[in-house]
Every structure is written in structure tokens, then in C-alpha cells.
Amino acid sequence: MKPTPRPGDAVVSAIIKICGYSSILFVGLILFFLLREGLPALWTVDLKSLTQPRWYPIEGYFGLLPLILGTLLVTITATLIALPFGLGTAIFLSEVAPNWIKMILKPIIEILAGIPSVVLGFIGILVMVPFLRKFMDLPTGLTAFTGAILLGLISIPTIVAVAEEALNTVPAGYRQAGLALGATRWQTIWGITVPAAKTGILTAVMLGIGRSLGETMAVMMVTGNAAVLPVHLDSLFRPVRTMTATIASEMGEVATGSPHYEVLFLIGIILFLLSLVINIVASYFSTKTRKRTERILS
Amino acid sequence: MRRIWLSLLVCFLVLQGCTSGQNTSSNTSTSPSLYIENKGSDTIVNLALAWAEAYQKIHPEVRISVSGGGSGTGLTALINGSIPLANASRQIKPEEIDAAKANGLDPQEFIIARDAIAVIVNPENPVNQLTLDQLSAIYRGEINNWNEVGGEDRPIVRLSRETNSGTHVFFLEQVIRKGDKNDKTIFTADTLLLPSSEGIISEVRDNPNAIGYDGLGYVTPEVKMVALSSLKAPDVFVRPSVKTVSDGTYSISRNLFMYTQNLPKGELKIYLEWIMTAEAQKIVTNLGFVPIISSETP
Numbered sequence: 001m002k003p004t005p006r007p008g009d010a011v012v013s014a015i016i017k018i019c020g021y022s023s024i025l026f027v028g029l030i031l032f033f034l035l036r037e038g039l040p041a042l043w044t045v046d047l048k049s050l051t052q053p054r055w056y057p058i059e060g061y062f063g064l065l066p067l068i069l070g071t072l073l074v075t076i077t078a079t080l081i082a083l084p085f086g087l088g089t090a091i092f093l094s095e096v097a098p099n100w101i102k103m104i105l106k107p108i109i110e111i112l113a114g115i116p117s118v119v120l121g122f123i124g125i126l127v128m129v130p131f132l133r134k135f136m137d138l139p140t141g142l143t144a145f146t147g148a149i150l151l152g153l154i155s156i157p158t159i160v161a162v163a164e165e166a167l168n169t170v171p172a173g174y175r176q177a178g179l180a181l182g183a184t185r186w187q188t189i190w191g192i193t194v195p196a197a198k199t200g201i202l203t204a205v206m207l208g209i210g211r212s213l214g215e216t217m218a219v220m221m222v223t224g225n226a227a228v229l230p231v232h233l234d235s236l237f238r239p240v241r242t243m244t245a246t247i248a249s250e251m252g253e254v255a256t257g258s259p260h261y262e263v264l265f266l267i268g269i270i271l272f273l274l275s276l277v278i279n280i281v282a283s284y285f286s287t288k289t290r291k292r293t294e295r296i297l298s
Numbered sequence: 299m300r301r302i303w304l305s306l307l308v309c310f311l312v313l314q315g316c317t318s319g320q321n322t323s324s325n326t327s328t329s330p331s332l333y334i335e336n337k338g339s340d341t342i343v344n345l346a347l348a349w350a351e352a353y354q355k356i357h358p359e360v361r362i363s364v365s366g367g368g369s370g371t372g373l374t375a376l377i378n379g380s381i382p383l384a385n386a387s388r389q390i391k392p393e394e395i396d397a398a399k400a401n402g403l404d405p406q407e408f409i410i411a412r413d414a415i416a417v418i419v420n421p422e423n424p425v426n427q428l429t430l431d432q433l434s435a436i437y438r439g440e441i442n443n444w445n446e447v448g449g450e451d452r453p454i455v456r457l458s459r460e461t462n463s464g465t466h467v468f469f470l471e472q473v474i475r476k477g478d479k480n481d482k483t484i485f486t487a488d489t490l491l492l493p494s495s496e497g498i499i500s501e502v503r504d505n506p507n508a509i510g511y512d513g514l515g516y517v518t519p520e521v522k523m524v525a526l527s528s529l530k531a532p533d534v535f536v537r538p539s540v541k542t543v544s545d546g547t548y549s550i551s552r553n554l555f556m557y558t559q560n561l562p563k564g565e566l567k568i569y570l571e572w573i574m575t576a577e578a579q580k581i582v583t584n585l586g587f588v589p590i591i592s593s594e595t596p
Contacts, residue, residue, distance in 0.1 A: 053487075054484075054487060056461070056484050056485070057461065058461045058467070059482070059484055061484070066487070125497070125500060126500075129501075129504070130504045130505075133504075133505060139452075139453040139455050139507050140455040140490065140501070140505055140507060140508065141504075141505070142490055142501065220493055221493070221497070224490040224491075224492075225460070225490060225491040225492065225493070226487065226488045226489055226490045226491065227487060227491075228487050228488050229487075238488070239488065239490050241491070249460045249462065249491070249493050250460070250461065250462060252367050252368065252370075252371040252374070252462060253368055253370030253371050253374060253461070253462030254370075254374070255374060255377070255393075255394075255397055256378075
């Protein structure tokens with residue numbers, strides 16, 4: 001029997017459709033705005049100025065290299081810190097932990113996700129900065145490493161949530177088959193469950209990277225914001241300046257349409273492109289692995 | 299039913315408007331008929347708040363909202379026409395006057411108080427005095443260890459406010475370049491740019507390697523002020539205080555300004571005239587700044 005069409009249905013489906021398409025519209029508008037405001041920087045400030053090693057915009061030094069490398073250094077280190085912790089927690093929650101521990105641990109991780117980054121930054125300044133300076137005997141505790149630890153903390157809940165979801169969707173039959181073949185629990189987890197959930201885990205990592213790439217406040221508070229080229233061996237334990245912190249602390253002062261203003265938007269474009277690349281990589285991996293699992297299953 | 303929801307929504311929005319208004323200003327109970335928005339220098343923000351509160355007690359019909367953000371931020375807002383009164387710890391730049399003229403404005407300058415820039419170090423640091431040349435060399439990156447200026451063998455960690463701060467620009471011009479207009483030297487790249495005065499104070503308090511600078515009114519007893527000598531008398535070291543600033547013996551002091559869009563009229567004019575009175579200038583002294591009246595009519 002065909003259900004009689006109701007007028008409410010059409011309205012709701014139209015609203016949902018608009019919601020769905022609006023995100024495309026928003027991304028498009030943001031990209032358009034970024035390009036309109038930022039691209040002129042490429043000819044008002046010449047390329048030579050943009051590739052020099054100094055960033056001091058109030059005197060016309062627009063070298064982007066220290067900022068880009070600063071962001072990469074902090075983000076990559078944060079990911080290296082967050083990855084083992086996040087993945088381990090997800091495996092523990094999904095595969096090892098008894099139910100009652102899960103009931104306690106999951107809300108706690110969700111609370112960690114809910115702590116505003118300013119608060120984490122504040123704790124970072126008061127606790128981590130003095131501790132790291134004394135413990136590692138650094139000139140100052142305001143370093144890229146301090147920022148990376150905080151960013152790791154911020155991105156762990158994202159990684160845990162998505163990776164655990166991915167592990168949970170692995171059919172119970174996979175694990176049972178592994179155990180039935182005589183594999184130990186660890187062998188089953190490492191050899192079967194985790195590879196089967198690879199797509200979701202990669203997505204989790206990519207989301208975690210995206211989270212730390214875009215984080216601003218906590219990083220601005222603890223990395224010292226010195227626009228130095230991080231090319232020394234110990235650069236990780238020295239102050240750096242990230243792109244997000246630069247935009248946040250300088251956007252308020254610039255005159256609209258000035259070269260400085262355009263360069264700040266150019267930094268916005270670079271951030272946009274970086275997160276685009278991360279997303280493309282993530283979706284490339286996820287489609288590639290899906291095809292293989294489909295092949296195995298068929 | 300729908301009407302109830304609508305009125306609830308309106309109530310909510312109104313309430314929210316009230317709370318966000320209270321964040322930046324002290325609300326008076328009588329309905330204020332006049333509203334002055336005052337924004338800019340973080341150095342002046344406490345002073346401007348104290349003035350606004352005192353003035354609203356005498357004139358409950360006026361509401362003054364005060365916020366910080368940096369001199370550049372305030373002047374940009376003034377030029378864009380979004381606020382009538384900007385605070386600045388530096389003089390307006392020629393290009394800012396041009397931008398204002400392009401918007402049909404004629405910015406007026408008022409000197410409202412004087413401030414000294416105190417150079418601060420950790421109390422554990424044995425260095426008590428620096429010549430202006432030494433201070434300049436430290437921030438140029440030519441002196442990198444405290445033992446070169448009579449201290450312990452420790453690396454120097456240089457702290458500064460962000461580039462949107464009037465204090466930053468003043469320090470660059472008067473200390474690093476020693477007032478020489480043709481000198482194009484800038485801060486060494488590894489200078490840490492911290493987003494707030496509090497950030498500088500807290501790092502100097504914790505870190506014996508650090509050197510920083512801040513407005514005299516912001517220096518807390520937990521950090522040590524360094525005595526400085528001027529270029530004219532390199533052997534006479536003077537510690538900053540209200541007295542040494544008013545008699546001109548302390549070398550790095552400056553005027554603090556308020557700017558209006560045009561010649562002030564009405565309530566704004568009365569407010570600015572009140573700021574020049576002895577009563578308002580007494581607040582200046584209480585907050586650790588230097589009043590303008592006592593230097594002119596002792």
C-alpha cells in the first residue's frame with residue numbers, strides 16, 4: 001500500500017535538502033571571500049617578500065615561511081603525541097575494557113573534549129610552562145613542544161571517539177574467527193580488528209590533525225609566538241609562531257585592505273588548503289581500503 | 299503557542315544583550331540616555347574603566363563602555379567610525395590620519411596622562427641596572443647572555459607585547475632604535491610576542507632568564523624593575539616612579555592619548571574636560587600612572 005503523501009513531509013524534506021546543500025554554499029562562500037581578500041597579496045606584496053625568513057608586518061616584513069613551518073612543527077608533533085594515546089585508548093575501550101570501566105572512561109574523555117581550549121591554555125601557562133622549563137632546563141617553557149602537548153590533549157578525544165566507533169563496527173565474527181584460529185587476544189586486535197577498522201582509524205587521525213591545525217587560543221598562549229624559522233635541531237624546544245595565532249593576534253589591528261590585511265587572508269587561504277589536502281588524503285585512503293575489503297568480502 | 303515562544307525568544311535576546319553589555323561597562327540603574335563607547339590601548343584600559351566608573355557616579359545619565367584590544371585596534375575602530383572615543387598609548391600615525399580623512403573624519407588628540415615603560419626581570423636576577431645601549435643591544439639580538447651585562451651565565455629570553463600594542467611600537471622607536479628615525483632595526487626574530495601584559499608579568503615572575511617591559515601601572519611587586527640610564531647621562535641609573543617620570547629623569551616615558559573622530563561635542567566634550575580635572579587626575583596617580591596636571595602646574 002502506498003502511503004498517502006502528507007504536506008508536512010514535503011516541507012521537512014525540503015528543509016533537510018536546504019540544510020544539506022547549505023554546507024556546500026557556506027564552504028563556497030568562505031573560499032570566495034578568502035580568495036577575494038587574500039589573493040591580491042600575491043601582487044601587492046611581491047613573492048620575494050613573502051618567502052623571506054622574517055615576519056614583522058608593521059615594518060613590511062611578510063615572510064610566511066616561519067609561520068608555515070611553525071604550524072607544521074606543532075601540528076605534526078601534536079599528532080605524534082596524540083596518535084599512540086588516542087589509538088591505545090580507543091582499542092582499550094572497544095576491545096579490552098570491561099563494561100563498567102567503559103562507563104566511567106567514556107564520559108571522562110567526553111569531558112576532556114568539552115574543556116574550552118582557553119582553559120587548557122591557562123593551565124598550560126601556569127603548570128606546564130614552568131615545569132618544562134625546569135625539568136628540561138630550557139631557556140623558556142613557552143615552546144613549540146608545550147603547544148604540541150596541549151594540542152595533543154585537545155585532539156585525543158576526537159581521535160578516541162572516531163577510532164572507537166570504527167573498531168565497534170568491525171563484525172564480531174572477525175574477532176571470533178581470529179580467536180578460533182588460535183591467535184592470542186593481542187594478535188587478534190593487531191592483526192585483524194585494527195586493520196579491518198583502518199578506514200575509520202585513518203579518518204580519526206585526519207580529524208585529529210585538522211583539530212590541531214585549526215586550534216588557536218591554547219597555542220597562542222603557550223608557544224611564545226616568536227616568528228623564528230624552526231630549522232635547528234632543538235627548534236621543537238624553542239618558541240614558534242603558528243599561522244592561526246598570527247591571524248588571531250593581528251587581525252584586530254590591521255586597516256581593511258592594507259597589504260598586512262591581505263597577507264593575513266593569504267595565511268587563511270594556506271590554512272584552508274592544508275585542511276583540504278588532509279581531507280583529500282583521508283578520503284583517498286578510505287575509498288582505497290574500502291575497495292579492498294569489498295573484494296575480500298565478495 | 300507560537301506567540302509565547304516568540305516572546306520568550308525576544309526576552310532571551312534582550313537578557314543576553316544586557317549581560318553582554320555588562321561585561322564591558324558598569325551599568326547604571328537609571329536608564330542611560332547617552333552612551334559613549336571607548337576602546338583601544340590595553341595600557342589605558344584600567345585607567346579608562348576607573349574614569350568611566352567615577353564619571354558615571356556623578357553623571358548617571360551617561361553610560362560609558364570601555365574595552366581594550368590595543369592602540370591599533372582602537373584607532374582602527376575610530377577610523378572605521380564604529381566608536382567615538384579611542385585610547386592610544388602611541389600617537390596616531392600619518393597613514394591613520396589619511397585613512398580617517400578619507401572617511402570624512404578629523405581626529406582630535408588629547409593627552410590624558412603620562413606613563414613610564416618599566417623594564418622588568420625576575421627578582422632572582424642579580425642585574426639591577428642597564429644602560430639604554432645595553433637594553434637596545436639585548437632586543438636587537440646582539441647581547442644574548444646575562445653575563446654580558448653583569449649577570450649570571452644564563453641565556454636571555456626577550457619578551458615583548460604583540461605588534462598591535464602601542465607599547466611595542468614605542469619600545470621599538472625609543473629603545474631599540476634609540477629615537478633615531480632613520481634606524482630601521484627591528485626586534486630580533488626570537489623575541490617572544492605575548493598577547494597580554496599579564497602574560498609578560500607571569501613569565502618574568504617564573505623565569506629567571508626573562509626580560510620584559512610593561513607600562514608602570516601594570517608592574518606587580520613579584521617582578522623587579524631595572525634602573526635605566528638615558529643616552530645623555532649613561533652613568534646615572536634611574537628607577538621608574540611617578541616622581542622620576544614627572545621630573546623627566548627617567549628616560550623612557552610617554553604620553554597617553556585619547557582620540558575623537560572630530561572636535562568633541564556635547565557629552566563627549568564634557569567627559570574629556572572632566573578627565574583633565576584634578577579629581578580625575580587623582581585616579582591617574584592611584585593607578586600608578588603619572589598625571590599631566592602636576593607636571594604643568596606643580
